[in-house]
Amino acid sequence: MESVRRLVTVLGTAALILGTLTVSVASTTVAASASSKFKACVVTDTGGINDKSFNESAWDGLKDAKKQDSNISVQYLSSTSSSDYAPNINSFISKGCGIIVTVGFLMDAATAAAANAHPSQKFAIVDDAPVVKTGTHVEALQYETDQGGFLGGILAAGMTKTGTVATYGGQNFSAVTLYMNGFVAGVRYYDKTWHKKVKVLGWTPGKGTCSLAACSGKGTFIGNFTDQTAGKTDTTTFFSENADIVFPVAGSVGLGSVVAAKGAGAGHYVMWVDSNGCLSDASDCKYFVGTVAKGVEPSVEAAVLSAAKGTFKAGSYIGTLANNGTQLEYGGVTIPTSLKSKIATVKAGIIAGTISVNPNSYPPTPK
Amino acid sequence: MSDAATSKAPPEEAPTENPPRPALYRSLWARYTSTSPIIVALYALTLGLVFGAIIIIVTTPAVLDAWREIFRHWDALPHALNVSFNNVGAAYRAIFTGSVIDPQGFWHSLTTGQNWPNTLTPLSETLTYATPLLIVSVGVGIAFQTGLFNIGANGQAVIGGVAGTVVGSMVRLPTFIHLPMALVGGILGGMLCAAVPGLLKAYTGAHEVIVTLMFNYVTYAFLLYAVLSTPFQQPGQQNDIGRTLYPSAILAPLFGTKSGLRVSYGVVVAGAVVLFAWWLLDRSSLGFDFRVTGANPSAARASGISAKSVIVIVFLISGGLAGLAGFVQVASTTHYIDGGFLIGNAGIGFTAITVALLGRNRPVGILWASLLFAALSVGGRNMQAATGIPLDLATVIQSAVVLFVATPILVKEIFHLRGTSQASTLKISTNVWGS
Amino acid sequence: MQLELRGITKRFGSLTANDHISLTVEPGQIHSLLGENGAGKSTLMNVLFGLLSPDEGEILIDGVVTPIHDSGDAVRRGIGMVHQHFMLVPVFTVTENVVLGFEPTKSLDRIDYKRATQEIRELSHRFKLDVDPEATLENLPVGIQQRVEIIKALSHDAELLILDEPTAVLTPQEIEALMEIMRSLAAAGKSILFITHKLKEVKEIADVITVIRLGKVVGTAEPTMSEGELASMMVGRSVNLTVEKTAYDPGETVLEIRDLVVRDDRGLVAVDGVSLDIRAGEVLAVAGVQGNGQTEFVEAIVGMRRVEAGTITLRGVDITNLTPREALDAGLGHIPEDRQRDGLVLSMSVADNLVLNTPRRAPFAKCGTRNFAAINANAERLVHDFDIRTTSIFAPVSSLSGGNQQKVIVARELSRPLEFLVASQPTRGLDVGSIEYVHRQIIEYRNRGNGSLIVTSELDEAYALGDRIAVMYEGKISGVVEPSISRESIGLLMAGSSMAAAGV
Missing domain, CATH: 3.40.50.300 (P-loop containing nucleotide triphosphate hydrolases)
Structure with a gap:
């Protein structure tokens, strides 16, 4: 009985403390955001807001939009697990967000469910296209990164001194392998067009086509997006197999490749992915031949701005070379002008639709 | 827990006939180090909140700016205090309203009868979060009471989640048999995963901390393999995502899907687990064997308790509960598993270690501890959404609470060292079984 | 060294462990402090050694009031203590153990083992201790380990040695050897405060005996008194030291x-x-x-x-x-050698310990569920029958005195x-x-x-x-x-x- 009495005392005291706190601040307003502004909110996946990848890019997109339009306020919520997606989205719905940006295919189901339950709430989802019952309030942001990867392949093939380049992925997902597939296609196109014999390691395209939905093939994968040591090991292996340029499609794992390139001595380079390596990792710029960028930041920014202005367009946005949704950015290595002009020509060809980014359109590179 | 009041006298000289009566006045510290676990927990929570407040004050730019003002003129002090109080208050208010109830909303619902689902969402979320955490923590606590460290609860939960989801998504059966089968599948998955370290420990003496810890990595690799391979991967998906449970195998929301409240029949499962654990530890002969083994393995052996079978059984129970927790997590929230299931910050099997510690390895203690942890996590989300103070502050408070709870244990242990007393039930020693 | 304690009082809450204890140890004297477990002997020694500070009273060394603040203080004043549980490192050599904490150093902070070893040899020889300074401690018998403790105290120039229940861990031969050592120490002018509850030893070695009971000095005794008389003083009632047996009539x-x-x-x-x-x-x-x-x-x-x-x-x-x-x-009933290790779970209650090896036997359990009514009734009966002194059957066994802990085991074994x-x-x-x-x-x-x-x-x-x-x-x-x-x-x-x- 003693313990029961104690428990009651404790709970009573706790309730009192919290109650006091609650009541005393109930009247004070929170300084964080004024309610009159247009709220743009992002729910990250489990990578968190500082993942140097899509989550961070999406958040940067929001901040860019805020700079453009001072009437926008921005907020984010990080998810620790997939079971957080739904409550995080709901949390923002109840906070009156004008647009909610979600990131990644894993949030497909949660975004679709929330969108179906709240037909007036605007959503934008990065890297995914959820199926929504009444599709007038969800914008799917997707990127045909094989186009950017194709240009990356040409750059790598044109820059290699050893005649071998390599790529590897974090995991065998279409969002990853699409880059690798484009990269291989670029190398094959380079070999065929300019009669070279550049080899590519790390990805062998499958028979079928490669799209945002599915991409078949075999290749080298780390198994996650965090193990930089594994990235270093695999890259060193590629170097020992005579490759001198490696294209990691594995988020921060790629930093391991940079370490490997430093250790391997002069003439070993890395092709960065997603967002310009010379900006996100400026001190290592001289090891980057270039970056195959994904336009998450500008596309999110555009979606937020349009929602704030009332010109929001639901449906599908496909990032291509044409709309800068994917592109090749040069790094800290000097690129011959002749190669640059070749790349410009190919880019124009892809935009015009005269050059295929399917590797199966070209003969395989030598073994 | 032995009441520490008796151990305050010099241990060797304490006569049994007249234990020292508590003086009328005791210092706060003495109370802190000696009174009931509940009081200690309350102290720890208060200290944790104070600690969190300090963190808020020194990390929030608006508050820091206000304090910087007082270097220019002293009159700014009230303002700085006011800003500090407002920010801390707003943060804690958001935690409270986001995890328990929003008084205004509650009053509104109470008077008008409207909007109940919204009003109850925080509580529902707290319970949803607490349910699997509670189940896995009870399993970890049972192992602790036996002197065994189950660091692999997270991996066991992963395997349990996969096993239960396989049953729930690849077999078609009516609900009344499908859901129980999936739950049993989760339990068996966790048991299977825990049996290996248990058997290794019992028959080769391999240290369970090492084996269970390493097994976590095995299970993560298996999880990725499972969600990326043909039979279990969601059809038509290239990504690391598994099949979705059939509706007959999910833990349905308690108040129906339409309510929008996620709290599910998982709470019934958790209640059953707490009852089972209470019976096991406090009422059963088997649990008596566990506790004797945990408190004094030599005496256990001399009393005819077989250490081998106790180790294996404890691991089976602990792993089974972890596996059950894994499946409950799936069946009450996402209904599918992806490659990030229970990885990183979401690793409830690791949080369970601190929850079990906070709950002193007792089922009812763990119930309160997991509710507290759940409330801080869920409330933290609301705090971030409302004030922009990062969710991580909730983790800071959780950690601080555990630290402050552990401190008097440390102090007590130091005092125990001078006496002849054996380890209290709380002393978790890694070499209980030798290695 | 002459040591005098005047009116030492130490309280723990409402418990008075030492109640105005006064005694004087003369140089070269073996002064025995006799008392039962829990009489307050160890508390008094901890006060004397500076581990506890007294609430009242004072300590005089050679007639001068000398407050002792900590054990370092005690060592500097020439007080050495040989603990019941040795404070030694098993894997160290004798020399290393002796110098531990007071290492003599050469230049560059190197430990001067040569000097220390020499010193130990000398002490060993002078007091007939027979200890090899280079032996590793864990290889030595308990009796020799104890001598290492004595050497350690002597190496700090102790004039007064406190021996806390030194014979509890020794064999008869080792006890005999220890007695010899004590005599030679006393002959060399060292004072010895010898704490024990064993009457035979006291009679054999002590010059003066102070008997304490329940924290108070109940009197001084002469070594010539009979064991029975000493025991009655110590326990406070007459004690029967011989056990009545029926005639030896062995069966099958x-x-x-x-x-x-x-x-x-x-x-x-x-x-x-x-x-x-x-x-x-x-x-x-x-x-x-x-x-x-x-x-x-x-x-x-x-x-x-x-x-x-x-x-x-x-x-x-x-x-x-x-x-x-x-x-x-x-x-088979078993009263184990080490009761706290093999016989009891100290953190558990008296009632639980009384069914420690029969938890599943009827009526203590039914269908795997423990029957607390039967367990508690059993405990109440045994506590009464075997005169186990405890505040409650739910009190942890750790709160019982050693004797009552042993009674719990005896009761458990003999009652089944x-x-x-x-x-x-x-x-x-x-x-x-x-x-x-x-x-x-x-x-x-x-x-x-x-x-x-x-x-x-x-x-x-x-x-x-x-x-x-x-x-x-x-x-x-x-x-x-x-x-x-x-x-x-x-x-x-x-x-x-x-x-x-x-x-x-």
């Missing part, structure tokens, strides 16, 4: 041990071909110096250690190599249906009152016509309990004798002589 053989071979933890043969018969209505006492295989012998009987060869038969049933559970169920009782060192570390009680329980058990085997390293106990005494030496039984035989003869058997050589 109960336990039959044939050619038993058992190995110790290191794989060495510890019990080497022991054969014994114990009959109904008989106590067989196994005497011998500690470490001659008694521990392994008992563990083998109760199933806690593998029997390498030989057989153990209980009433015609082979019980060789049973598990502990099977041995318990076969009706037994075929045979094995008791190992049943009164080690207990006070006079408890020893008397435990002895009476064992004899009553024997008087009811049961067989039992008592292993003891205290010769007095072997005489008091044994109907026959078996002496164990290096894993073998060197002889089984009647208790009428002289102590000298048994002493020779304990040292390994044959029966003939011992004059039996």
Whole structure:
């Protein structure tokens, strides 16, 4: 009985403390955001807001939009697990967000469910296209990164001194392998067009086509997006197999490749992915031949701005070379002008639709 | 827990006939180090909140700016205090309203009868979060009471989640048999995963901390393999995502899907687990064997308790509960598993270690501890959404609470060292079984 | 050095552990502090050694009031302490242990082992301590380890040595050697404060005896007083030191041990071909110096250690190599040597400890669920019947005194249906009152016509309990004798002589 009495005392005291706190601040307003502004909110996946990848890019997109339009306020919520997606989205719905940006295919189901339950709430989802019952309030942001990867392949093939380049992925997902597939296609196109014999390691395209939905093939994968040591090991292996340029499609794992390139001595380079390596990792710029960028930041920014202005367009946005949704950015290595002009020509060809980014359109590179 | 009041006298000289009566006045510290676990927990929570407040004050730019003002003129002090109080208050208010109830909303619902689902969402979320955490923590606590460290609860939960989801998504059966089968599948998955370290420990003496810890990595690799391979991967998906449970195998929301409240029949499962654990530890002969083994393995052996079978059984129970927790997590929230299931910050099997510690390895203690942890996590989300103070502050408070709870244990242990007393039930020693 | 304590009082809450204790130790004197466990001896010593500060009273050294703030202070003032539980590092050498904390250094902060070793040799020689400074501590017998503690104190120029229950861990021979050392120390002018509850030793060595009870000095005694008189002073009532036995009338053989071979933890043969018969209505006492295989012998009987060869038969049933559970169920009672390690779970309640090895037996459990009504009733009955002093049956056993802890074990074992009782060192570390009680329980058990085997390293106990005494030496039984035989003869058997050589 003693313990029961104690428990009651404790709970009573706790309730009192919290109650006091609650009541005393109930009247004070929170300084964080004024309610009159247009709220743009992002729910990250489990990578968190500082993942140097899509989550961070999406958040940067929001901040860019805020700079453009001072009437926008921005907020984010990080998810620790997939079971957080739904409550995080709901949390923002109840906070009156004008647009909610979600990131990644894993949030497909949660975004679709929330969108179906709240037909007036605007959503934008990065890297995914959820199926929504009444599709007038969800914008799917997707990127045909094989186009950017194709240009990356040409750059790598044109820059290699050893005649071998390599790529590897974090995991065998279409969002990853699409880059690798484009990269291989670029190398094959380079070999065929300019009669070279550049080899590519790390990805062998499958028979079928490669799209945002599915991409078949075999290749080298780390198994996650965090193990930089594994990235270093695999890259060193590629170097020992005579490759001198490696294209990691594995988020921060790629930093391991940079370490490997430093250790391997002069003439070993890395092709960065997603967002310009010379900006996100400026001190290592001289090891980057270039970056195959994904336009998450500008596309999110555009979606937020349009929602704030009332010109929001639901449906599908496909990032291509044409709309800068994917592109090749040069790094800290000097690129011959002749190669640059070749790349410009190919880019124009892809935009015009005269050059295929399917590797199966070209003969395989030598073994 | 032995009441520490008796151990305050010099241990060797304490006569049994007249234990020292508590003086009328005791210092706060003495109370802190000696009174009931509940009081200690309350102290720890208060200290944790104070600690969190300090963190808020020194990390929030608006508050820091206000304090910087007082270097220019002293009159700014009230303002700085006011800003500090407002920010801390707003943060804690958001935690409270986001995890328990929003008084205004509650009053509104109470008077008008409207909007109940919204009003109850925080509580529902707290319970949803607490349910699997509670189940896995009870399993970890049972192992602790036996002197065994189950660091692999997270991996066991992963395997349990996969096993239960396989049953729930690849077999078609009516609900009344499908859901129980999936739950049993989760339990068996966790048991299977825990049996290996248990058997290794019992028959080769391999240290369970090492084996269970390493097994976590095995299970993560298996999880990725499972969600990326043909039979279990969601059809038509290239990504690391598994099949979705059939509706007959999910833990349905308690108040129906339409309510929008996620709290599910998982709470019934958790209640059953707490009852089972209470019976096991406090009422059963088997649990008596566990506790004797945990408190004094030599005496256990001399009393005819077989250490081998106790180790294996404890691991089976602990792993089974972890596996059950894994499946409950799936069946009450996402209904599918992806490659990030229970990885990183979401690793409830690791949080369970601190929850079990906070709950002193007792089922009812763990119930309160997991509710507290759940409330801080869920409330933290609301705090971030409302004030922009990062969710991580909730983790800071959780950690601080555990630290402050552990401190008097440390102090007590130091005092125990001078006496002849054996380890209290709380002393978790890694070499209980030798290695 | 002359040490005087004046009115030392130390309270813990409402408990007064020391109540105005005054005593004087003269130079060259062996002053014995006699009292039961819990009388306040250790508290007083901790006050004297600066580990506790007194609430009242003062300490005078050579007539000067000298407050002692901490143990370093005590050491500087020439007070040395030999603790009951040695404060030594097993893997260090004797020299390293002695210099630990007060390392003599050469230039560049190197420890001057040569000087330290030399110093230890000198001390060892001067006081006939016979310690090799280069030996590793864990390889030394307990008696020698204790001398290392003494050397450590002497190396800090101690003039007053406090010996806290120094004989509790020693064999009779080692005790004898310690007495010699104490005498030579006293002869060299050192003062000795000797804390004990053993009457025989006090009578043998002490110049002056101060008896304390319940924290108060109850008087000084002369070493010439009889043990009975000393015991009554100490306990506060008259004590019966001899146990009443009925006439020795052995029945049929109960336990039959044939050619038993058992190995110790290191794989060495510890019990080497022991054969014994114990009959109904008989106590067989196994005497011998500690470490001659008694521990392994008992563990083998109760199933806690593998029997390498030989057989153990209980009433015609082979019980060789049973598990502990099977041995318990076969009706073997066991009072273990180390009660806190093997006999009790200190953090658990008295009631739980009273059913520690019978938790599943009816009526204590039904269908795997414990029956607390029966468990508590059992505890209430045994606490009453066996006079276990506890505040409640729910109090943790750790709150009980050593004697009452042992009573819990005795009550538990003797209250269940037994075929045979094995008791190992049943009164080690207990006070006079408890020893008397435990002895009476064992004899009553024997008087009811049961067989039992008592292993003891205290010769007095072997005489008091044994109907026959078996002496164990290096894993073998060197002889089984009647208790009428002289102590000298048994002493020779304990040292390994044959029966003939011992004059039996």
